[in-house]
Amino acid sequence: MIVSIHQPNYFPWLGYFYKVALSDKFIFLDDVQFTKGDYINRVKIYSPQCEEQWLTIPLNVKLGSNINEIQINNKWKIKHLRSIKQIYRKCNYFNEIYKDLEHIFEKNHNTISNLNIALIEYILKEFKIPTELYLSSELNIKDSSDDRLIKLVKNIDGSEYLSGSGGFNYQSTEKFNNSNIEVLSYKISNDFSYNTLYKNKIGLSILDFIFNEGFNKDKLIKFGEVIV
Numbered sequence: 001m002i003v004s005i006h007q008p009n010y011f012p013w014l015g016y017f018y019k020v021a022l023s024d025k026f027i028f029l030d031d032v033q034f035t036k037g038d039y040i041n042r043v044k045i046y047s048p049q050c051e052e053q054w055l056t057i058p059l060n061v062k063l064g065s066n067i068n069e070i071q072i073n074n075k076w077k078i079k080h081l082r083s084i085k086q087i088y089r090k091c092n093y094f095n096e097i098y099k100d101l102e103h104i105f106e107k108n109h110n111t112i113s114n115l116n117i118a119l120i121e122y123i124l125k126e127f128k129i130p131t132e133l134y135l136s137s138e139l140n141i142k143d144s145s146d147d148r149l150i151k152l153v154k155n156i157d158g159s160e161y162l163s164g165s166g167g168f169n170y171q172s173t174e175k176f177n178n179s180n181i182e183v184l185s186y187k188i189s190n191d192f193s194y195n196t197l198y199k200n201k202i203g204l205s206i207l208d209f210i211f212n213e214g215f216n217k218d219k220l221i222k223f224g225e226v227i228v
Contacts, residue, residue, distance in 0.1 A: 003158030
């Protein structure tokens with residue numbers, strides 16, 4: 001039973017969805033402290049003028065706030081939708097996906113966590129990825145670092161933990177193994193590419209992929225290779 005865990009980022013990159021697709025169960029790590037400069041409220045998209053630009057959601061963050069406690073307002077929505085439309089309107093799959101995003105943005109998501117999870121769940125559904133989803137805030141595990149991850153995995157009967165592409169650099173595989181959990185990671189396939197109107201920027205938001213390729217799950221699965 002493969003489990004992966006990650007914060008609920010804003011329109012995450014392709015590797016995020018690849019990791020979820022390979023997992024039987026996925027936990028949104030929504031009750032950890034917000035870190036400024038991370039990808040919780042911002043993401044890179046492509047711009048033909050400057051190659052890359054940030055979409056950033058303004059937040060009112062109190063010191064020490066967890067992700068699922070951070071409130072957002074609605075003033076940023078028009079700007080983000082306009083930027084997305086200007087950049088991706090000529091893409092093959094733009095019209096249908098853009099309408100769905102507008103619909104999600106129109107709803108009153110009072111926290112950044114709720115908004116991001118709604119967007120991620122929509123994309124997973126359209127990819128037809130059946131991974132079971134959980135919130136760490138509902139699992140009530142209070143440890144920190146690797147100890148917390150281990151307990152989260154065991155709490156939902158996981159036997160393997162799928163880390164990110166750089167997971168071996170900062171996680172103790174020995175701790176996981178001592179708890180009878182095998183640690184897996186992945187690397188990006190050398191020959192992976194996808195159609196794009198601009199450049200093939202692997203690190204960009206998932207938006208660049210879905211507007212150009214649609215919800216092509218077969219191509220998504222070719223993104224990486226699992227390593228042990």
